[in-house]
Amino acid sequence: PDRAAEILVAVGETRSDDDDGGGAAAALSEALTAAARTGDDDATAHALLELAWVRAYLQGRPRDALALEPVLTAALARIGDPPLLRARALHVLATAWIELGDYPAAMAPLRQAVEVWERELDPGLPEAARPLLALGNVANYQGRSDEAIAAYRKVIAQRERVLGADHTDLAGPLGNLGGALADL
16 A cells, blocks of 8 residues: 555654654645545544644744644544544644634633543543643633643643653643742
8 A cells, every 4th residue: 555645744743843844844745645646534634633733833823723724624524533633633723822822712622622631532641731731821821820720730640640750741830830829
């Protein structure tokens, strides 16, 4: 089978992980072309999801990320709307709203992403804390310190349970918690 689309998605994800927005977007665009040529719905969904992240976060083009929402939603539906990809998509769309400074618009997809992690996935996985941490940040940006503090404490508890109390991944949420407490 032709695995070009799948390979190009992996290249795009790697470049994204390396903060190479231009390289990631180029590889993901090629992946979408290859996936369309072969009818690879799975690669299409993965490429669109990563491209939305690249546009929203790495390239500072959140409106372009939001413009991908209808095709991303359709692509996820074609592969059975897997909970993990749905949770990631909700987080990416919320990130686009956050980058635009529209915190009220970011709240609904963040809450939905947290709910997907809690009801359909393993909330103990490190990735599960990402939308919850973002939810705390958005609440904090809006001056809702109590909600932010509750979210940060939940993130810290989740990460401590999975990674241990001395893990470096606790530094960010602990700093956020400290800042929110100081604001009070």
